[in-house]
Amino acid sequence: MRVLIVAALAVMLPLAAHAEVVVTDPWARASILASRPGAAYVTAESDEDDRLIGASTPIADRVMIHAIETDANGIGRMVHRKTLDLPAGEAVDFAPGGMHLMLMGLSEKLVEGTTFPLTLHFEAAGEVTVNVPVLGVAASRLDEGSK
Amino acid sequence: MTTEFATRHLRRIRLVLWGVVTAVLLATGGALMMRSYLLPPTSEGISVEVATIGETDIRSEFTLMDHTGRAVTEADFTGRWQLVFFGFTHCPDICPTTLAYMASVLDLLGPDAERVVPLFITVDPARDTVPVMAEYVAAFHPRLVGLTGTEAQVAEAARNFRIWYERMDDENAPDGHMMAHAGHMYLMRPDGRFDDVFQEQDQSPQKMAGQVLARIQESQDVK
Numbered sequence: 001m002r003v004l005i006v007a008a009l010a011v012m013l014p015l016a017a018h019a020e021v022v023v024t025d026p027w028a029r030a031s032i033l034a035s036r037p038g039a040a041y042v043t044a045e046s047d048e049d050d051r052l053i054g055a056s057t058p059i060a061d062r063v064m065i066h067a068i069e070t071d072a073n074g075i076g077r078m079v080h081r082k083t084l085d086l087p088a089g090e091a092v093d094f095a096p097g098g099m100h101l102m103l104m105g106l107s108e109k110l111v112e113g114t115t116f117p118l119t120l121h122f123e124a125a126g127e128v129t130v131n132v133p134v135l136g137v138a139a140s141r142l143d144e145g146s147k
Numbered sequence: 148m149t150t151e152f153a154t155r156h157l158r159r160i161r162l163v164l165w166g167v168v169t170a171v172l173l174a175t176g177g178a179l180m181m182r183s184y185l186l187p188p189t190s191e192g193i194s195v196e197v198a199t200i201g202e203t204d205i206r207s208e209f210t211l212m213d214h215t216g217r218a219v220t221e222a223d224f225t226g227r228w229q230l231v232f233f234g235f236t237h238c239p240d241i242c243p244t245t246l247a248y249m250a251s252v253l254d255l256l257g258p259d260a261e262r263v264v265p266l267f268i269t270v271d272p273a274r275d276t277v278p279v280m281a282e283y284v285a286a287f288h289p290r291l292v293g294l295t296g297t298e299a300q301v302a303e304a305a306r307n308f309r310i311w312y313e314r315m316d317d318e319n320a321p322d323g324h325m326m327a328h329a330g331h332m333y334l335m336r337p338d339g340r341f342d343d344v345f346q347e348q349d350q351s352p353q354k355m356a357g358q359v360l361a362r363i364q365e366s367q368d369v370k
């Protein structure tokens with residue numbers, strides 16, 4: 001019996017100590033012209049406080065976390081964030097006009113109807129890879145598809 | 148001046164200030180360009196001075212090149228309403244989102260769409276050449292007109308529309324460029340004067356189309 005409890009604890013402890021991040025609703029907009037940066041969007045939610053520390057994909061040289069920040073004068077700027085906090089239980093949304101994952105140095109145009117893998121690196125939860133569908137150039141939200 | 152009037156007045160002024168678009172163009176060795184000619188207000192201290200260089204001063208005046216390579220000025224579009232958006236083709240987020248939204252609005256205008264000319268003016272003319280603009284605008288709407296020109300011509304157009312943008316260095320950008328801005332669409336009257344400013348996230352395309360139609364209707368009733 002004691003062995004069982006110890007064994008159960010041994011199994012449970014690492015699980016409890018390990019944050020889990022669920023990444024949903026990934027999408028990217030199709031490229032119009034070659035050699036232009038692309039933007040990908042996801043929703044990420046962690047069961048405990050975690051932090052997005054980077055992202056990568058085999059189809060781009062670099063993926064950067066970008067946020068649009070608007071100052072008191074209404075002037076919007078695309079700001080590079082090194083990390084992004086994920087408070088426990090709070091869904092963090094990447095969406096046009098807010099935050100995006102900027103795909104720099106794309107090896108090819110993003111073609112509507114295709115998909116590509118995107119790996120998000122979290123401080124506690126580690127790596128999460130999602131398959132990102134490429135929607136039409138006019139897409140602005142996942143649910144609207146390529147309207 | 149009643150409080151209500153003052154509030155409305157301030158709101159209108161703010162609306163215009165929100166209409167300021169900034170493009171951050173990070174060019175190699177680039178210096179700050181086009182410093183503010185529209186002075187940003189101090190947080191709450193919006194002065195009358197700001198109001199006088201506000202919306203009444205925003206006007207559609209430009210000498211540019213359209214995406215077919217034709218030299219154009221505002222005179223080529225007079226008599227029609229204009230829906231104007233400043234951006235650049237390297238912009239990954241707000242520009243495609245706003246242009247797709249503008250295209251939806253145009254479709255929703257129905258037969259009245261003929262009376263509205265959609266203009267996309269680049270603030271990055273060095274890279275957004277005529278053929279680049281042609282390919283880019285075609286992806287959004289058959290009626291979308293892309294405008295480019297020399298740096299000086301674009302700067303002049305931006306100045307007349309009270310669009311503010313800047314260029315900066317950034318060693319982070321792989322090709323020496325990285326840009327951003329907030330997307331505002333200006334509705335300009337057939338005489339080239341400012342009518343209203345819209346942002347994609349503020350209302351559905353249906354609602355904006357309805358508002359544009361209402362403005363067109365109203366101006367007809369006055370005549």
Ligand SMILES: [Cu+2]
Nearest residue numbers: 066078102239
């Ligand atoms: Cu970006």
